[in-house]
Amino acid sequence: MALSIEISATDLAGTRFAVSPLAETISGLQQLARPEPSPRARGWVRWARDELARRPLRLAATWPLLVSERPSWPQFLLPAPATTRTGIDDDLEAVQRTTPRQVVESLRRVFGDDLPPAARELADAPGEQLAVVAAELRAAHDRLVLPHWPRIRALLETDIAHRAAQLTSGGAARLFADLHRDLAWSDGRLTVLTDQRDATAAHGGLVLLPVALGPDRVIVKRNTTTWTTLRYPCRGTARPGAVLDRTPAPDGTVRLIGRSKATLLRSLTAPATTTDLARELGTTPSAVAQHLAVLRTNGLVDRRRHGRHVVYATTTLGRALLDAGA
Numbered sequence: 237m238a239l240s241i242e243i244s245a246t247d248l249a250g251t252r253f254a255v256s257p258l259a260e261t262i263s264g265l266q267q268l269a270r271p272e273p274s275p276r277a278r279g280w281v282r283w284a285r286d287e288l289a290r291r292p293l294r295l296a297a298t299w300p301l302l303v304s305e306r307p308s309w310p311q312f313l314l315p316a317p318a319t320t321r322t323g324i325d326d327d328l329e330a331v332q333r334t335t336p337r338q339v340v341e342s343l344r345r346v347f348g349d350d351l352p353p354a355a356r357e358l359a360d361a362p363g364e365q366l367a368v369v370a371a372e373l374r375a376a377h378d379r380l381v382l383p384h385w386p387r388i389r390a391l392l393e394t395d396i397a398h399r400a401a402q403l404t405s406g407g408a409a410r411l412f413a414d415l416h417r418d419l420a421w422s423d424g425r426l427t428v429l430t431d432q433r434d435a436t437a438a439h440g441g442l443v444l445l446p447v448a449l450g451p452d453r454v455i456v457k458r459n460t461t462t463w464t465t466l467r468y469p470c471r472g473t474a475r476p477g478a479v480l481d482r483t484p485a486p487d488g489t490v491r492l493i494g495r496s497k498a499t500l501l502r503s504l505t506a507p508a509t510t511t512d513l514a515r516e517l518g519t520t521p522s523a524v525a526q527h528l529a530v531l532r533t534n535g536l537v538d539r540r541r542h543g544r545h546v547v548y549a550t551t552t553l554g555r556a557l558l559d560a561g562a
Contacts, residue, residue: 238430239428239456240425241427241464242424243425243426244424247442252320253320255445255446257382259447259450263449264281264376267450294375295375296372297357298376301354304352308346309346311457324377328374332367339366381449386509387507387512388448389545390512391470392470393507393547397540402414419454443463446471448470450469453469454467485558485561489561493557501554501557504554507547510525510546537549537550
């Protein structure tokens, strides 16, 4: 089946990318509930399950809304970000601005008239219970996503930079063709292969959300109480930071360029900033910067600026060197 989204020139002009820590939090919780999580999130899921086994997290109001036998979940829990880069507080404030009517309508779309207990409590006291849900989501974010947010954010922003280059060089056709195999763009209409069979319009534009901890498919949500969102798996894998992933650089690469540079090259298979690398590797930012300068001069890493952050990542040549060293 396929969902068809009509996108006018005005809608296309309003289409934008965004990064959302709340999207990663919700996607991560749903991955934890899956017997077989997405391959891109498996490293994080292993870490998160160990963390929760050590100290459980109480999500009595939120978990039944996000994880059930229903094919969907209440979309007001993930409003489309109002700006390109939002913080978790911005996202959760938007959740709490959901009107009581929107809450009840969304719950009934998902669960029907016979609401389960958690949904019934929310429908009966939306203002009070939304505050409880927001607090639980904040706790889940702080415990499970925040420790890895610099790496995840760098991965998402690197993906957006790549998509912007595709849009600049080939327009909407190239952007959507490269975004995911389940998307096709033709004559002002975006077709999405999904379990939905419907037609809709992207009034005011789409919000395109790359997600590191989500499934390997595209998810379109039209009932977020804000804009229509299209969430898609970002490029790369959301592995935990090097402080949690101690896989050493290949011996052959170490012998060729030295252990410090080889370790950086291995660590940057997931994008990161100089500060992130220094913290994870237990060294100084200046030492990291010196090694990065040499690696960049020789084409083994590249860098991109995203707002106030400069993100480094291993290039194709750098990955080939790691593969050859192994």
